[in-house]
Amino acid sequence: MLTNSHIATKSTSQNHINVILYYLRKNQLDFPEEIDQKCTTVDAYFHGWFDKELLVWPNHELRLQSFVLGSLPLLGKSWVNVDRIFIPINKPNIHWCLAVVNLPKWTIELYDSLRGEIHDKDMEELVVPLSVALPYLMSSVDFYLGRPELERFRENPMQIRHVNCPSQTGGDCGMFMVKFAEFMMCGQPLEKCTQADMPFFRNKIGIELFRHGVSNNRKD
Numbered sequence: 001m002l003t004n005s006h007i008a009t010k011s012t013s014q015n016h017i018n019v020i021l022y023y024l025r026k027n028q029l030d031f032p033e034e035i036d037q038k039c040t041t042v043d044a045y046f047h048g049w050f051d052k053e054l055l056v057w058p059n060h061e062l063r064l065q066s067f068v069l070g071s072l073p074l075l076g077k078s079w080v081n082v083d084r085i086f087i088p089i090n091k092p093n094i095h096w097c098l099a100v101v102n103l104p105k106w107t108i109e110l111y112d113s114l115r116g117e118i119h120d121k122d123m124e125e126l127v128v129p130l131s132v133a134l135p136y137l138m139s140s141v142d143f144y145l146g147r148p149e150l151e152r153f154r155e156n157p158m159q160i161r162h163v164n165c166p167s168q169t170g171g172d173c174g175m176f177m178v179k180f181a182e183f184m185m186c187g188q189p190l191e192k193c194t195q196a197d198m199p200f201f202r203n204k205i206g207i208e209l210f211r212h213g214v215s216n217n218r219k220d
Helices: 010-032 057-069 116-137 148-153 172-185 195-219
Strands: 040-041 084-091 094-103 107-110 159-163
Touching: 010 084, 010 172, 010 195, 040 094, 040 148, 040 172, 084 107, 084 116, 094 116, 094 172, 107 116, 116 159, 172 195
Parallel strands: 040 084, 107 159
Antiparallel strands: 084 094, 094 107
16 A cells, blocks of 8 residues: 555656666766676656557657667667666656666566555556567667677567565655665665665765765866
């Protein structure tokens, strides 16, 4: 059951999440020996262009193609060069979870800090448009020429599956989502990402982003 403590304010969370995901990509660039180089992220807006009827995404095809090519978001990578793509999934104004596109396995893996039979089905329904449209989006930019081993999947929807991960007991779904991405990029076990750690993680990210901002201002 969702309570007021689980509700995520979308307009605010999207901006925060995009900054944090940028910071993860920046760390990936700065510390190549410590962070997996065979993965990348999109931004918090990406999933919103894939509506249930798949009527909206063709209107944004050029922008979406830029994600696959790696020119979006800032410090993104071409999908030809990665095995995993981390995608924030938002149930509007309610909940965030992480979808991981696993290209070699041709799956979309859901890492969700809030689980339940009805909730799981709702989140799966949000991801179905991605599972159907992504193979065609990649085809539109000749992705399979660079990844010929995946050519046999190009007309197949990606399989969606839930992955067991730590659960939330408060309203920290957005923080769980970005920490799941960070932990996987750094090869850390998700078991270390718990509700009890959320205050520390929030403070840590706040300090890191502040330092990053100060550093950028000095460079300017």
